[in-house]
Amino acid sequence: MGVVATGAAVWPLADSMNPSAEVLALASTEVDLSPVAEGQRISVFWRGKPVFVDRRTAEQIKAAEEVPMDELPDPQLDEARVQKPEWLVLVGVCTHLGCIPLGQKTGEPRGEYGGWFCPCHGSHYDTSGRIRKGPAPLNLEVPPYSFVEDEVILIG
C-alpha cells in the first residue's frame, strides 16, 4: 500500500493565533506514489473524502483514450482528466447520491467498463472514471492536485 503523509504531519502545533494553519493542514494531502505498482490502486483521504489513485496499465490507458465522445453521458477526453496518463486521480464519490464505488480492492467488481462500479443503484465508470451506464449523471470528479516530485502528488 502507498505511504501516505498528510500535511498535518508537518505542522507541529497549530499556532492558536493562526487558525488557518489547522485549516491548511486539512486542505492538502501529499501522497508518495512510488510504492504503487502498475495496475494497482490505492485510496487516500482528502478533506474527509476518499480519493482513488490508479496507476493505470497501458491497456487501461488505451481503452480510456479510444472511447468515442458520443458514447459518453458526460463527454470528456481522457487527456483532460489526467496530468500523466499513467496516473488517474479521482474523488471516490459516486456522482449519483454519493456512495463510494467499488473497484479499489482486489476482487471487487469494477463494472462493465473496467473502472469502478457503484452498487447503490448500479453506476458503471470506465478506466478514466467517466460514467458509462447507470443513474449517475457525471464523471467521477478529478480533484485539484499537482506533482511536487516525479512520483509525489499534492492533492488540494
Ligand code: FES
Ligand atoms: S449512489 Fe452510486 S449509483 Fe446511486
